[in-house]
Amino acid sequence: MADPKQERAVKTRKVILHAAAEVFDQWGYSGASISKIMARAGVTQGAMYFHFKSKQELAQAVMASQQEFVEFPPGEFGLQRMIDLTFYLAHELQTNVLVRASVRLAVEQGEFGVRDDTVYQEWADQLLLYLRSARERGELLPEVDEQEFAQMLVGAYGGTQLHSHISTNRADLPQRVASLWRYLLPGLAPEHVRSHLRIEPLPNGVAA
Amino acid sequence: MADPKQERAVKTRKVILHAAAEVFDQWGYSGASISKIMARAGVTQGAMYFHFKSKQELAQAVMASQQEFVEFPPGEFGLQRMIDLTFYLAHELQTNVLVRASVRLAVEQGEFGVRDDTVYQEWADQLLLYLRSARERGELLPEVDEQEFAQMLVGAYGGTQLHSHISTNRADLPQRVASLWRYLLPGLAPEHVRSHLRIEPLPNGVAA
Numbered sequence: 001m002a003d004p005k006q007e008r009a010v011k012t013r014k015v016i017l018h019a020a021a022e023v024f025d026q027w028g029y030s031g032a033s034i035s036k037i038m039a040r041a042g043v044t045q046g047a048m049y050f051h052f053k054s055k056q057e058l059a060q061a062v063m064a065s066q067q068e069f070v071e072f073p074p075g076e077f078g079l080q081r082m083i084d085l086t087f088y089l090a091h092e093l094q095t096n097v098l099v100r101a102s103v104r105l106a107v108e109q110g111e112f113g114v115r116d117d118t119v120y121q122e123w124a125d126q127l128l129l130y131l132r133s134a135r136e137r138g139e140l141l142p143e144v145d146e147q148e149f150a151q152m153l154v155g156a157y158g159g160t161q162l163h164s165h166i167s168t169n170r171a172d173l174p175q176r177v178a179s180l181w182r183y184l185l186p187g188l189a190p191e192h193v194r195s196h197l198r199i200e201p202l203p204n205g206v207a208a
Numbered sequence: 209m210a211d212p213k214q215e216r217a218v219k220t221r222k223v224i225l226h227a228a229a230e231v232f233d234q235w236g237y238s239g240a241s242i243s244k245i246m247a248r249a250g251v252t253q254g255a256m257y258f259h260f261k262s263k264q265e266l267a268q269a270v271m272a273s274q275q276e277f278v279e280f281p282p283g284e285f286g287l288q289r290m291i292d293l294t295f296y297l298a299h300e301l302q303t304n305v306l307v308r309a310s311v312r313l314a315v316e317q318g319e320f321g322v323r324d325d326t327v328y329q330e331w332a333d334q335l336l337l338y339l340r341s342a343r344e345r346g347e348l349l350p351e352v353d354e355q356e357f358a359q360m361l362v363g364a365y366g367g368t369q370l371h372s373h374i375s376t377n378r379a380d381l382p383q384r385v386a387s388l389w390r391y392l393l394p395g396l397a398p399e400h401v402r403s404h405l406r407i408e409p410l411p412n413g414v415a416a
Contacts, residue, residue, distance in 0.1 A: 028319045028320075028321070029319060030238045030319060030320075104318060106374075107315065107316070107318075107370065108315070108316045108318060108319045109374070110236060110312060110316065110373070110374075111236045111237060111238060111316045111319045112236075112238075113236070115373075115374050115377070116374070117371075117374045117375040120371055120374060120375065144391075148387050148390075149387075149391060151371075151384070151387065152384070152387045152388055152391055154367075154371060155364070155367045155368040155370070155371035155372070155384060156363070156364035156367050156368060156388065157367065158367035158370060158371060159362075159363045159364050159365065159367020159368060159369075159370060160360070160363040160364060160367060161367075162315065162363070162366060162367060162370075163325075163328055163359075163362060163363035163366060164363070165318070165323075166314075166317070166318075166324070166325045166328060167325040167328065169323070176359070176360070176363060179356050179357075179359065179360045180360055180363075180364065182356075182395065183352075183360055183392055183395040183396065184391055184392065184395065185395065186394040186395035187390065187392065187393065187394035187395060188391065
């Protein structure tokens, strides 16, 4: 049964999170403030404090919503799909302020006194699903450890997007993701699998 | 001819940079202040403003000194040496506050309104020297593009150390660096070269 009061609270929380992500993307953590976020969200102080008590709590919630902000359409699993996800995420980082803000906060969290690897762990779990299905399909080399590869890829991808952000404001991110795959795939998949993989952005960043 | 006045200025600048790195490592950018750095360095306001006009200028100078802070002993070039460098840097990140602070500032520079990829570029140039000598020694696969690989490795390594910092305060960084190499080497070097490479930290992090 839907409780209208609870439904409203859920909706308000979402509105606040989106506004917070936009403000963090524009101002960074230190330039953001609860009052800027309240104004952007159009909520009262009472509503804000019902959901979030501090700027730090807001920042952590925005980081934690990272996967909600990425709407990768469901599809087949396996290696090609994992590669497509990395290009899709590159496109989202270029165009979606919510994704950008949450990734930025996850990277810069040390600056506001937080060390929380939940979001890194969630991405690793996500990648692990793709790698396990790739294993079932016979797409992986025998020596690959799926857990280890997932952990490694989360770190390597995170640094790739950061480097691209600092060098070109992420304009060259798709090319950098392609480079990463060019050198990782020979250690991941046998030649007859690799020769069928598409290592390039999907048209308009949209997943097939 | 050594000019004693100029010599003193160079020395003071170095003292200030080291103090600034220590303060940034401890407090982060937003928690650091010129007065904290002056106190740590034991210099007068006059000396400070002769060298640096703002906290941001100091942060940029600390970032730029990254390679000075890393004293990797000279030795042979080639692939093994490049791998050794990545483990040496991991050890430095664990134990040397100057290196840690400069890397942290380079990662979090977005937070203080700077986007400066000089330090990323310097590391890429450094790696390129190793890759070119590896090419001359016949250690690389024909399809490897040394420029592209250097760029890719700077990003992937930067993200690896960041992930390790957030997950375990860099306790597991050497293992993560080993994982990165385990999956990158098959795309970089032929089997007969790989079988002779040592993919592990040097004793006490000291370069051979």
